[in-house]
Amino acid sequence: MDALHWWRQGDAVTQSAALVLLAMSVASWVVIAWKLRLMRRANADVVRCTAAFWQAPSLELAAQRLQSFDREALVLPLVSAANSIANHSAGGVPTTLATAGSLSQQLTRVLRDALHQVLGRLQFGQVLLATVGSTAPFVGLLGTVWGIYHALTAMAGAGQITIDRVSGPVGEALVMTAAGLAVAIPAVLAYNVFGRLIGRIEADLEGFARDLRELLTDTAPARQRASTSGSMDA
Secondary structure: OHHHHHHHHOOHHHHHHHHHHHHHHHHHHHHHHHHHHHHHHHHHHHHHHHHHHHHOOOHHHHHHHHHHHOOOOOOHHHHHHHHHHHHHHOOOOOOOHHHOOOHHHHHHHHHHHHHHHHHHHHOOOHHHHHHHHHHHHHHHHHHHHHHHHHHHHHHHHHOOOOHHHHHHHHHHHHHHHHHHHHHHHHHHHHHHHHHHHHHHHHHHHHHHHHHHHHHHHHHHHHHHHHHHHHHHHO
16 A cells, blocks of 8 residues: 555655566566576586586487587587588588688687577677666666655645654655665675676686697597598598
8 A cells, every 4th residue: 555655655766766666576586596407507518517528429410419408509519510521521621711721710710609509699688787786776766866856855845844744755856766776786696696606607618629739739640541441431
């Protein structure tokens, strides 16, 4: 009943600020719930997929194994990109500028692109959490200042102003500041926690990509000899 009374007392600016805070809160909590699930699965997937990769007998079999392990598609895009470059490089003559460089250069480029796509998926929603955390207090403060101004203007028009008549409307207006903080604090905490988790996963993926590039660069001569031998036998 008090909330309905406060809503009816407020004008368009106060109601708009309240609706904006409500939208921010809903959006941030949806992102928080989604990223909690994503981070939990991603943390486990990276560890399990890298272990499965290094236990595989070949790159092709490793890619097949990762299809069942990599639920969030974090490691498999790196392996698939590197595998495509390794197979194309074993084929021989370059046909485009993308395949004109050395194998190490090609692997660096495709692994970097694949890593950027994976990290973009992990970082999705971070901008929203940062925006909510930084702007929600000011939206609440705007609602408070405007609500106090609106209440004082209405009381001044009524004539006599006493502390009893001021305390109620001003106290109701201050609720907007508390609402802004209530919306901002979870978003800021979630942004910091997810940022640390993403940084840890990013370091693991970068290390795996570097090891994968070195592995394929070192084994490239053997793959090329096998490809050449197979074509001559045919």
